[in-house]
Amino acid sequence: MDVAPFISFLTRYWPVFVDGLQITAFVAVLAAPAAFIAGILLVLPAVSGWKGLAAVVRGFVELMRNTPLLVQIYLLYFGLPLLGIFWGAITCGVIAIALQHGAFLSEIVRAGIQSLSVRQWEAGQSIGMRRFAILRLVILPQALIKVTPALGNQLIVLVKDTSLVSAIGVMDLTLTGKVLIERSGMSFEVFIAVALFYLILTTSLGIAARLVETFVARRYA
Amino acid sequence: MTSTASDPIVSVRKLHKSFDKLEVLKGIDLDVRRGEVVVVLGPSGSGKSTMLRCINFLETFQSGTITVDGRPVGYEAGDHRRPLGEARNAKVREHVGMVFQSYNLFPHRTVIENVMMGPVKVKKVARALAREKGMALLAKVGMDHKADAYPGQLSGGQQQRVAIARSLAMEPSVMLFDEVTSALDPELVGEVLKVMRGLAQEGMTMIVVTHEMGFARQVADRVVFMDGGVIVEEGAPGDIMAAPKTERFGNFLSRNLDQ
Numbered sequence: 001m002d003v004a005p006f007i008s009f010l011t012r013y014w015p016v017f018v019d020g021l022q023i024t025a026f027v028a029v030l031a032a033p034a035a036f037i038a039g040i041l042l043v044l045p046a047v048s049g050w051k052g053l054a055a056v057v058r059g060f061v062e063l064m065r066n067t068p069l070l071v072q073i074y075l076l077y078f079g080l081p082l083l084g085i086f087w088g089a090i091t092c093g094v095i096a097i098a099l100q101h102g103a104f105l106s107e108i109v110r111a112g113i114q115s116l117s118v119r120q121w122e123a124g125q126s127i128g129m130r131r132f133a134i135l136r137l138v139i140l141p142q143a144l145i146k147v148t149p150a151l152g153n154q155l156i157v158l159v160k161d162t163s164l165v166s167a168i169g170v171m172d173l174t175l176t177g178k179v180l181i182e183r184s185g186m187s188f189e190v191f192i193a194v195a196l197f198y199l200i201l202t203t204s205l206g207i208a209a210r211l212v213e214t215f216v217a218r219r220y221a
Numbered sequence: 222m223t224s225t226a227s228d229p230i231v232s233v234r235k236l237h238k239s240f241d242k243l244e245v246l247k248g249i250d251l252d253v254r255r256g257e258v259v260v261v262l263g264p265s266g267s268g269k270s271t272m273l274r275c276i277n278f279l280e281t282f283q284s285g286t287i288t289v290d291g292r293p294v295g296y297e298a299g300d301h302r303r304p305l306g307e308a309r310n311a312k313v314r315e316h317v318g319m320v321f322q323s324y325n326l327f328p329h330r331t332v333i334e335n336v337m338m339g340p341v342k343v344k345k346v347a348r349a350l351a352r353e354k355g356m357a358l359l360a361k362v363g364m365d366h367k368a369d370a371y372p373g374q375l376s377g378g379q380q381q382r383v384a385i386a387r388s389l390a391m392e393p394s395v396m397l398f399d400e401v402t403s404a405l406d407p408e409l410v411g412e413v414l415k416v417m418r419g420l421a422q423e424g425m426t427m428i429v430v431t432h433e434m435g436f437a438r439q440v441a442d443r444v445v446f447m448d449g450g451v452i453v454e455e456g457a458p459g460d461i462m463a464a465p466k467t468e469r470f471g472n473f474l475s476r477n478l479d480q
Binding site: 129 | 277279307308310311312314315317318319321323325326327328329338339342343344371373387388390391
């Protein structure tokens with residue numbers, strides 16, 4: 001296969017791809033921290049012993065985990081206006097991604113917390129710390145260190161899931177690709193390019209996650 | 222709170238504790254005076270660790286009362302046995318230092334941060350002051366040279382000495398030691414016992430659950446022998462360890478003394 005036409009295609013549409021890449025990165029940069037915060041908040045009731053709230057959160061997490069993200073995005077984008085709420089496509093996309101990934105993250109963090117010895121709680125109690133302080137200063141940091149690899153993995157899934165916002169008209173990498181096919185007729189080349197751009201994003205995140213993992217392992221092992 | 226030297230710091234009355242149907246403490250009475258070193262001996266399963274953990278309210282108990290410095294532990298004083306709130310339990314625990322068999326340092330924090338956490342987060346001591354006092358305590362247990370190391374980089378004996386410093390940082394009224402040398406390699410036991418001996422000489426009130434007969438004989442003001450969830454015998458080590466009054470204690474001693 002001759003790569004020259006592909007290169008010329010790529011250079012020609014480079015600025016368009018970069019615009020799409022920026023939107024994808026923008027959605028990911030908003031959704032990832034939001035998902036992380038949601039994940040922590042969703043795990044709190046269960047580990048703090050707030051039984052009623054924990055049951056509600058449990059139901060919410062199951063609902064989020066067990067329905068497709070695309071359906072959730074549609075629900076927010078097309079459903080909320082029926083309630084008189086008009087949010088932009090990016091807002092709806094970011095919220096849906098943050099909630100679903102928050103649900104998955106909360107399960108990961110919960111596993112990390114449960115893997116810690118009850119003795120860490122007791123050590124905190126014995127110096128007079130209260131439950132929430134122990135959770136914040138002793139338990140959560142250690143749990144997060146333990147599940148660093150899983151968090152990195154989830155982050156990569158999240159970046160790829162941002163492509164679903166193309167379905168509600170956000171001009172991200174994926175939608176940029178679709179539009180470019182119509183403009184250029186080069187469907188194969190377009191999606192090779194789109195895949196490459198995603199690869200650049202996810203691979204660099206993957207490498208960063210590995211670095212963090214190694215650092216954490218070396219320091220706390 | 223006013224107290225004189227004769228007032229008990231720790232007072233345990235008719236303490237009963239069961240795990241499900243298994244009763245492990247069957248009515249314990251124990252008073253520990255200020256500056257007293259009480260060593261609790263007994264075979265595995267005698268309830269000695271459980272009693273210690275009740276004093277810090279790491280275990281709930283079904284009946285009886287415990288007070289530390291006059292403060293009720295776990296449950297409201299008086300006839301209504303209402304559980305105290307979390308805040309009041311935490312408040313009592315500020316005055317009770319506890320050292321565990323498995324050290325239980327915070328592995329994600331450095332040695333000095335472990336020692337500073339209680340004072341800074343619970344007592345709201347300024348960081349600089351907490352660090353200064355923490356370094357002094359680490360020097361006392363011979364660990365100041367490892368202040369910036371992580372617990373995982375230390376030997377068991379070193380970790381245990383840091384754990385003692387971490388408890389001391391809260392300036393407790395009483396220190397509880399729960400088999401603190403049992404997990405250590407034999408050659409590391411001495412360095413931890415030495416620190417405990419030093420504390421005893423400074424007049425720290427201590428309740429020590431241990432299998433170290435030598436420590437009991439040399440450091441204890443009083444030895445308490447537990448078996449089957451009750452205190453079988455107690456007295457000055459020179460008296461009761463030389464001439465046990467009960468057969469149970471006598472047998473226990475003859476099984477353990479040559480160690």
